[in-house]
Amino acid sequence: MEFLVFVLAGAMVLGGAIGVVVRNHPVHAALSLVLTLFGIAVLFVAQEANFLAAVQVIVYAGAIVVLFLFVIMLLGVDKAEDLRLEPFKVQRPVAAIVGGGLLVLLGMAVIASRDATTAVKGGGLETTTDDLPLTAANRMHDGNIRALARDVFSDHVLAFELTSVLLVIAVVATVMLARKPRKGDFVVEGTGK
Amino acid sequence: MLALDTLLDDLDFTAVLVVLIKVVVIFIVGLVGTMLMVWFERKVIAFMQNRIGPDKAGPKGLLQTLADGTKLFFKEDLVPDNANRFVFKLAPYLAFVPAFLVWSVIPLGGDFSNGKDGTVSLLGKATKLQLADPPVGVLLLLALSSIAIYGIMLAGWSSGSKYPLLGSVRASAQMVSYEAALGLSLASVILIAGTLSTSGIVFAQSSFSRWHVVATGVLPFVIFLIAATAELNRPPFDLVEAEQELVGGFNTEYSSIRFALFFLAEFMNTITMSGVIVTLFFGGPQPLKLGDGRLANVLSFLGPFSGTAWVLLKVLVFLYIYVWFRATLPRLRYDQLMNLGWKLMIPLGLGWFMLLAFFRIGQDEGWNRWAVGAAGIVVIGLSAALLSLAGKVSARNREREGAMF
Incomplete structure (x- = not known):
């Protein structure tokens, strides 16, 4: 059963990811991204990480991709791109190198971690401090809401607050960039404004 | 592996049967309820406007919706030339499916008397009268309401014409804005209840x-009710389908069964949102009891169905309130809508949530309740003054730059 769910969700994730790259229509690519995010949410549910699954859907599918689509619609870039045109010459070779490198790195990480877990007893996913399989630990901690909250708001509270500061900075910067300059403001010469 | 319901732990034929029965019952009740809701809305509005309303099909016009639905099914199904065909056909289902899925986490009955947790016995299996009870039930509601945006947004965009696009851009901006206020008032409930299920x-x-x-x-509750009305795109927040400005809004180009799906989803959402309000704020299947047994369960003569009867009664009240809104309130202007959402409801929801959290901490630490209240009011007053000052400054700047509002 778990294997079946994994295969189906994995197919969703991969299919969506390939769709993001292959579809040459921006809206279709964004919808493929939603498919991928849903697949990941399903994988979270299969590990009994219900909270992460819900947040994955609310934040990524519900807010971020909606924002993508909103921008695509408002800016009117919702036309299929001609992929033969390449405005920035080096990007494809660089993308190929980075992609290949990432693939090798991830593959190495998977192989290394597999060796590490088989070295530990049982060979299962014994990664939690309670020495329980991941799903059982998640079930015990109320769909890992409490455990996650305790962790984020006690041990990692500084990092958490710093992240929120970062978000506020981003908001302020966006407002500054989007603001129309007033007459008395400093204007860079040569921009024609 | 699925901890959604206790009876799924030892999976056998009866368990599957119980789940199937629940699914079928919820599906049928959902559809029939929507049909009756359309009739109810038309009748009540007619009553408020001194008209008769539908009265030809069936007794008191009860079958009018069925007649309309049948007519819609046999209409020609059009796909505009400019439409993005795949997305155009997908969008109605994206609107319809989340509307149905919300049903699965609303407790529709059950025995909560004397501290029981609502489990009943069905075919010899202990189960709850709701399809699924995930530990993150409330978050699932939020997730589904954010998925529902996709249906409307993509419908408007894929139609390939101007008015639907305007309608869907309005819709997504409105729904995203009001979801923040919705989430903040939800957080207050979660804080008091101490659980997400x-x-x-x-x-x-x-x-x-x-x-x-x-x-x-x-x-x-007030914030949730207003934000929910905006989420549902119902009057007075129905700028999404403002007929006078946008022809028909996001669904202008839709016809036949696809239009019917949008229509169905809209009314289904009204019912499920009323169910959500009842669950979160009005005790769901819990009877109206005042403390120590005074005014006990007046519907107890219904036996095991009293919980369901209470849900039904409370949901009906809210359905009436929604219809009442529609019949009496004029539509907001778009800048009024955004001002209400961002400048009033979100700060108010956040401030109130902080106050509740402050009281909770004071309770745990044994602080004087009145001192906590006074300090909270001072802080909230200061923040409100700061916020209104900032609003005034930015309004003055806008005026200087020559904006119209």
Whole structure:
């Protein structure tokens, strides 16, 4: 059963990811991204990480991709791109190198971690401090809401607050960039404004 | 591996049968309920406007919706030339499916008397009268309401014409803005209840003074009701389909069964949102009880169905309120809508949530309740003054730059 769910969700994730790259229509690519995010949410549910699954859907599918689509619609870039045109010459070779490198790195990480877990007893996913399989630990901690909250708001509270500061900075910067300059403001010469 | 319901732990034929029965019952009740809701809305509005309303099909016009639906099914199904065909055909289902899925986490009955947790016995299996009870039930509601945006947004965009696009851009901006206020008032409920599961939230509201509408101090409920109306795109927040400006809004280009799906989803959402309000703030299947057994369960003669009867009764009240809104309130202007959402409801929801959290900490630490209240009011007053000052400054700047509003 778990294997079946994994295969189906994995197919969703991969299919969506390939769709993001292959579809040459921006809206279709964004919808493929939603498919991928849903697949990941399903994988979270299969590990009994219900909270992460819900947040994955609310934040990524519900807010971020909606924002993508909103921008695509408002800016009117919702036309299929001609992929033969390449405005920035080096990007494809660089993308190929980075992609290949990432693939090798991830593959190495998977192989290394597999060796590490088989070295530990049982060979299962014994990664939690309670020495329980991941799903059982998640079930015990109320769909890992409490455990996650305790962790984020006690041990990692500084990092958490710093992240929120970062978000506020981003908001302020966006407002500054989007603001129309007033007459008395400093204007860079040569921009024609 | 699925901890959604206790009976799924030892999976056998009866368990599967019970789940199937629940699914089928919810599906049928959902569809029939929507049909009756359309009739109810038309009748009540007609009553408020001194008209008769539908009265030809069936007794009191009860079958009018069925007749309309049948007619819609046999209409020609059009796909505009400019439409993005795949997305155009997908969008109605994206609107319809989340509307149905919300049903699965609303407790529709069950025995919560004397501290029982709402489990009933069905075919010899202990189960709850809701399709699924995930530990993150409330978050699932939020997730589904954010998925529902996709249906409307993509419908408007894929039609390949101007008015639907305008309607869908309005819709997505409105729904995203009001989801923040919705989430903040929800957070107050979660803070008081101490759980995210919907049946746990119902369980926590064992008497009238513990109903969250009272326990959170009414304000989160008011915010939730307004934000929910905006989420549903119902009047007075129905700028999405403002007929006078946008022809028909996001669904202008839709016809036949696809239009019917949007229509169905809209009314289904009204019912499920009323169910959500009842669950979160009014105790769901819990009877109206005042403390120590005074005014006990007046519907107890219905035996095991009393919980369901209470849900039905409370949901009906809210359905009436929604229809009442539609019949009496004029539509907001778009800048009024955004001002209300961002400058009033979100700060108010956040401030109230902080106040409740402050009281909670004071309770745990044994601080003087009045001192906590006074300090909270001072802080909230200061923040409100700061916010209104900032609003005034930015309004003055806008005026200087020559904006119209």
